[in-house]
Amino acid sequence: MTLDDLRVFVAVCRAGSLSAVARELDCTQSAVSQRVKRLEREAGMSLLERQPRGVVPTHAGHVLLDAASNSIDGLDQAMHRLVDLANGDCGSVRVTTGGTTVRHFMSDAIVTFRRRYPKVSLEFRTETSSRNCFDALTSGNLDLAWVTIRGGAPPRTSAGGTPSIEQRPVVDLPWVLAIRADDPLAARARIGTADLSGISLIRLPRNSTSGAHLDTALAELGVRSSSDTSVADWDTALLLAELGLGHAVVPVMPGWRVPGQGTGRAPGDGALRLVPIPDLPPLSVGWAVRRWDALSPLARAFADIVARSCGGEAWATP
Structure with missing residues (x-):
């Protein structure tokens, strides 16, 4: 049994004629009949019943027709979708x-x-x-x-x-210290590791990948900082820093304006300053x-x- 055998059998059942399918496939009626007979040998029973005006499926033929039709139609749809995917159409x-x-x-x-x-x-x-x-x-x-x-x-x-x-x-995203514009550190051109020691930081949870990256980098630089505030994402850390509730060491997102690092928009609409921390290795x-x-x-x-x-x-x- 092959997929082509099933396709021919379904076509014969739908057309009700061996000769019509032979003309459609540009082959002999005998070739179409041989495919149907191959299926009948595997099934061990007759699948088509001859009538004066063509052929109709037997009870067993209807069972195979229903199963094969659904499978072939589904396969044809899948192949069309694969072509669409390859072409980028859908x-x-x-x-x-x-x-x-x-x-x-x-x-x-x-x-x-x-x-x-x-x-x-x-x-x-x-x-x-x-x-x-x-x-x-x-x-x-x-x-x-x-x-x-x-x-x-x-x-x-x-x-x-x-x-x-x-x-x-x-x-690679460089790190900055996010602080209110009126903070004494806001006027600095850069923040060194010594400036971070003793600062209470707004941090991501320690089980986050980027939070762990920052913790490791700070430890390797010998920076000891404390934290009494934990947030789920950097945007929340920025908001709390803008409200004056702490300092946040955050990675620079695309489009942010950081002194000495190109143009863009500063988060906080002027209420917040982002001061580079060049000693910290960037976040990839x-x-x-x-x-x-x-x-x-x-x-x-x-x-x-x-x-x-x-x-x-x-x-x-x-």
Whole structure:
């Protein structure tokens, strides 16, 4: 039994004629009959009943017809979708991100992608940390995860020991101290490690990847700071700093204006100052995927557009 045998059988049942199908397929009626007989031999019973004006399926033929029709129609639809995906005409791109990623890293890219691929569905699943994004990527039906890159760490592996996650950095984010404009440190051109000692910082939870990165960097520089406030994301840390409730060491998001680091918009509309901390190693962020070479053309195109919009390096897109 082959897929072509089933296609011919379904066509014969729908046309009610062997000869009509033979003409449609540009073959002999005998060739069509041989395909039907091959199915009957495997089924062990007759599938077609001859009548004066053609053929109709037997009871067994109806059973096979119903099953084969659904399967063939579904397969044909799937093949059409695959062609559409290859051509970029439709389909979906599924992304898992942290709570503020879309606004800070993807807003312009989403507009560009939507204009280029208007029929493609963009689906976002929000997670509270890069660790959760990794877990969602490995266990869910997702294409891409925007994460804090785990510098120096080996690729995450599956239970069988084979690599299950590939990470590709897109952009390195320098660190700044976010403080109110009327704070004595706001007039500084830069913040040194000595300035951070003894400061009470607004921090991310210690189990977050970026929070752990910052803790490690501060420890390696010998900085001892305290914290009596913990937040779930950097935007909340900025808000609390703007309200004068503490100082926040945060990574510079794309488009922010930082003295000596290009142009952009300063968060807080002038109420907040971002002072560079050049001694801290930058925070690397980018894409994580299960297998880069297995990504659909649409998912790869979206990843590239985001990378370009962040000023990072894009990868070859089919």
